[in-house]
Amino acid sequence: xxxxxxxxxxxxxxxxxxxxxxxxxxxxxxxxxxPVAMVAGLVLLAIVLMAIFAPWLAPASPYSTxxxxxxxxxxxxxxxxxxxxxxxxxxxxxxxxARLSLLIGVxxxxxxxxxxxxxxxxxxxxxxxxNTAIMRVIDVFYxxxxxxxxxxxxxxxxxxxVNSLFSLTVVFIPPIAxxxxxxxxxxxxxxxxxxxxxxxxxxxxxxxxxxxxNVLGPVFVYATSLISVSMIxxxxxxxxxxxxxxxxxxxxxxxxxMRDAIYVNPWVTVLPGLMIFTxxxxxxxxxxxLRSAMDVK
Amino acid sequence: MMNTANHLTDDxxxxxxxxxxxxxxxxxxxxxxxxxxxxxxxxxxxxxxxxRVHAVDGVDFDVHKGETLGIVGESGCGKSxxxxxxxxxxxxxxxxxxxxxxxxxxxxxxxxxxxxxQMQMVFQNSYSSLNPRMSVEESIxxxxxxxxxxxxxxxxxxxxxxxxxxxxxxxxxxxxxxELSGGQRQRVNIARAxxxxxxxxILDEAVSALxxxxxxxxxxxxxxxxxxxxxxxxxxxxxxxxxxxxxxxxMVMYLGKVAEMGDTEALYRAxxxxxxxxxxxxxxxxxxxxxTERAPLVGDPPNPIDLPPGCRFCPRxxxxxxxxxxxxxxxxxxxxxxxxxxxxxxxxVSGLDDASLATSQEESP
Numbered sequence: 001x002x003x004x005x006x007x008x009x010x011x012x013x014x015x016x017x018x019x020x021x022x023x024x025x026x027x028x029x030x031x032x033x034x035p036v037a038m039v040a041g042l043v044l045l046a047i048v049l050m051a052i053f054a055p056w057l058a059p060a061s062p063y064s065t066x067x068x069x070x071x072x073x074x075x076x077x078x079x080x081x082x083x084x085x086x087x088x089x090x091x092x093x094x095x096x097x098a099r100l101s102l103l104i105g106v107x108x109x110x111x112x113x114x115x116x117x118x119x120x121x122x123x124x125x126x127x128x129x130x131n132t133a134i135m136r137v138i139d140v141f142y143x144x145x146x147x148x149x150x151x152x153x154x155x156x157x158x159x160x161x162v163n164s165l166f167s168l169t170v171v172f173i174p175p176i177a178x179x180x181x182x183x184x185x186x187x188x189x190x191x192x193x194x195x196x197x198x199x200x201x202x203x204x205x206x207x208x209x210x211x212x213x214n215v216l217g218p219v220f221v222y223a224t225s226l227i228s229v230s231m232i233x234x235x236x237x238x239x240x241x242x243x244x245x246x247x248x249x250x251x252x253x254x255x256x257x258m259r260d261a262i263y264v265n266p267w268v269t270v271l272p273g274l275m276i277f278t279x280x281x282x283x284x285x286x287x288x289x290l291r292s293a294m295d296v297k
Numbered sequence: 298m299m300n301t302a303n304h305l306t307d308d309x310x311x312x313x314x315x316x317x318x319x320x321x322x323x324x325x326x327x328x329x330x331x332x333x334x335x336x337x338x339x340x341x342x343x344x345x346x347x348x349r350v351h352a353v354d355g356v357d358f359d360v361h362k363g364e365t366l367g368i369v370g371e372s373g374c375g376k377s378x379x380x381x382x383x384x385x386x387x388x389x390x391x392x393x394x395x396x397x398x399x400x401x402x403x404x405x406x407x408x409x410x411x412x413x414x415q416m417q418m419v420f421q422n423s424y425s426s427l428n429p430r431m432s433v434e435e436s437i438x439x440x441x442x443x444x445x446x447x448x449x450x451x452x453x454x455x456x457x458x459x460x461x462x463x464x465x466x467x468x469x470x471x472x473x474x475x476e477l478s479g480g481q482r483q484r485v486n487i488a489r490a491x492x493x494x495x496x497x498x499i500l501d502e503a504v505s506a507l508x509x510x511x512x513x514x515x516x517x518x519x520x521x522x523x524x525x526x527x528x529x530x531x532x533x534x535x536x537x538x539x540x541x542x543x544x545x546x547x548m549v550m551y552l553g554k555v556a557e558m559g560d561t562e563a564l565y566r567a568x569x570x571x572x573x574x575x576x577x578x579x580x581x582x583x584x585x586x587x588x589t590e591r592a593p594l595v596g597d598p599p600n601p602i603d604l605p606p607g608c609r610f611c612p613r614x615x616x617x618x619x620x621x622x623x624x625x626x627x628x629x630x631x632x633x634x635x636x637x638x639x640x641x642x643x644x645x646v647s648g649l650d651d652a653s654l655a656t657s658q659e660e661s662p
Contacts, residue, residue, distance in 0.1 A: 023430055023473070191426035192436075195486075198384050199440035199493065200413040209439065213430040 037289020105231035112172030120180025224287035228280030325359035332392035367544030421502035480511035559636030569647035
C-alpha cells in the first residue's frame with residue numbers, strides 16, 4: 001500500500017465514529033419533523049386505539065334500542081351525540097363501528113399490496129412478452145371504474161363482509177400492480193442490478209436483496225393513499241347493503257340507515273360521514289408525509 | 298477446474314496462489330475472438346430484423362496476464378458494449394471469450410458464475426451502481442455471500458477491503474451511498490469488485506465522472522491495488538491522457554471494430570490509423586505554441602445502422618483513397634507485430650508528422 005493510504009486507518013481511532021443509522025431510522029427522523037403527517041398519524045392512532053378498546057370506551061351498548069328516545073339531537077343528557085332512528089346511542093355505535101370500518105378499509109389494501117406487488121415485480125423484472133401478457137390482463141380490470149367493479153363483484157358474489165372484502169381486494173390489485181411494475185422496470189435497468197448480476201447472483205437473490213427494498217417503499221406509500229379510497233368504497237358497499245348488515249355498527253351502514261332522518265336530525269346523521277372523512281384524509285396526509293420522508297435523494 | 302474450495306478463504310497466500318494461474322505467463326488471461334453484438338431496432342412483419350445497430354462487429358483481442366489494456370474511442374464506438382459482453386451482462390451474438398485457456402459458457406467451459414468470480418467490473422456511474430438501500434459494507438459483502446461465504450466472514454472481508462481502498466471501515470462501513478462523495482463511492486465500487494478476488498478487473502469509464510484531483514487519487518489507488526493483488530486491468534476510457542498514464546497497451550475502437558492496437562508508447566508516438574491520429578490531435582496541448590487550430594475530425598461518425606461499404610472511417614478520413622471504399626481492411630501487423638492497425642495506408646500514416654497530415658487533409662476533398 002502507498003504511504004498516503006495508511007493514514008486513514010490510523011486516524012480512525014481518533015476521529016469520532018459517526019452514529020450508525022439505518023434507513024428506516026432516518027425516514028422516521030424526517031417524518032417526525034413533518035407536523036401535518038404527525039398530527040394525521042396521532043389522530044389515526046387515537047381512532048385505532050378507540051376501535052381496540054371500544055367495549056370499555058363506549059358509554060352504552062351499540063345494539064340496545066329504545067322507541068322512547070328515537071332521533072335525539074346532539075347534547076341530549078345520556079346521549080352526548082344523540083340517537084339514531086331506533087334510539088341507539090350514536091356515540092357508542094361510532095366507537096364500535098370504527099372496528100369494522102377500519103378493517104374493511106385497511107384489509108383489502110393490505111391484501112392487494114401483497115398480491116399486486118408480487119404480480120407487478122414479477123412482470124417488471126421478467127420483462128418482454130411475459131410483462132405484456134400480465135399487464136394487459138391487469139389493464140382489463142383497470143379499465144372498469146373502481147366503484148362499478150366493486151359493486152358488480154360484491155353484487156355477483158352476494159352481500160356479506162367476506163365478499164365485500166374480496167371484491168375490494170380485486171379492485172385494488174390492478175393499480176398497485178401497475179405502480180409496482182413501473183417502479184420495478186425502472187429499478188431493473190439501474191447499474192446496481194447489473195453489478196449484482198456481475199457478482200454472479202441469480203434472479204431470486206437479486207429480487208430479494210436489491211429489487212424488493214427499492215420497489216416496496218414507493219408502492220407502500222401509494223397503497224397507504226388507497227386506504228382512504230377503500231374506506232369510502234367499503235362504506236359505499238355497506239350503504240348499498242352489500243357489505244356489513246344491520247344491526248352491525250359500521251360507519252357506511254349507519255350513514256345509510258340514518259339518511260331518512262336527515263331532515264329531522266341533520267347533525268347526528270352527518271357524524272358517520274365525518275368519521276369516514278377524518279380517517280380518509282388522515283391516511284392521505286400520512287402517506288404524503290411518508291412519500292417525502294422516504295425520498296432519500 | 299481450479300480449486301474452488303479454498304478460493305474464497307481469506308488466507309493472503311491464496312490471493313497470490315500460483316495455482317490460480319493455469320496456462321502460465323505466456324497464455325493470455327483473456328482472449329476474445331470475433332465478438333459481435335448487433336442491436337435489433339426494428340423487425341419487419343415477419344419478425345425478421347429490419348434494421349440493426351452494429352454495436353460490436355467482430356472484435357478480436359488478447360489481454361495478457363498482469364497488463365493493463367486500455368480501450369479508447371469516441372462515444373458509441375462499442376467500448377462499453379464490449380465490457381458488458383465480456384461480463385455476459387449482454388448475450389453476444391457471436392464470438393468466443395476464452396479465460397485463461399477455458400472457453401466461457403457452453404459445454405465443458407467455464408461457467409458464467411465461475412467466470413464472474415474471476416472477472417469483475419467497475420461501472421462509470423458511481424452512484425447508480427450502488428444500491429441506495431444497502432450500507433457500504435452490505436454492498437461489498439454481497440458478492441462473497443452469493444458465492445457461499447458466511448455472513449460474518451463476508452463482512453470482515455468488506456471491512457478489510459474498505460481499508461484497502463483507503464476508506465476507514467469504522468467511519469464508512471455503515472454509511473449509505475448518498476452520504477458519500479463521488480470519489481468515495483467509486484472506491485466502494487472498486488472494493489465491491491475486488492471482494493470476489495478476481496484476476497481481471499474491467500474498469501468501464503471508472504474514473505471519467507470524477508473531478509481531476511479525485512481521478513488522480515483513484516488512478517493511483519488502482520495502480521497500487523494492481524501491484525498488491527497481481528491484477529490485470531481492462532481500462533475503458535475516452536480520456537487519452539488517463540489511458541496513456543495507466544495502460545501498457547492500447548486498443549482504439551471505431552464503430553464497433555478495432556482500428557488500432559499496440560504498445561502505449563509506440564501507439565502514442567506513431568499512430569498508424571488516421572482515426573487514432575485524429576484522436577491524438579484532439580488532445581488539448583499543454584504547450585501554448587502548439588495550439589490545435591483546425592478541427593482534427595469533422596462530421597459525426599456514420600450511422601451505425603447503415604454502414605458505408607469498405608472502411609468505416611472513409612467518410613471522415615483525410616487520407617482516403619478509392620481502394621478504401623471497396624475493401625474493408627483487416628487488422629494488419631506493422632513492423633515488429635506488437636503494433637497493428639486496420640488501415641490500408643497504415644505504413645504511410647505512422648510515418649507522417651502532423652504537418653504532412655494537415656497538407657493531405659487540404660488536398661483531399
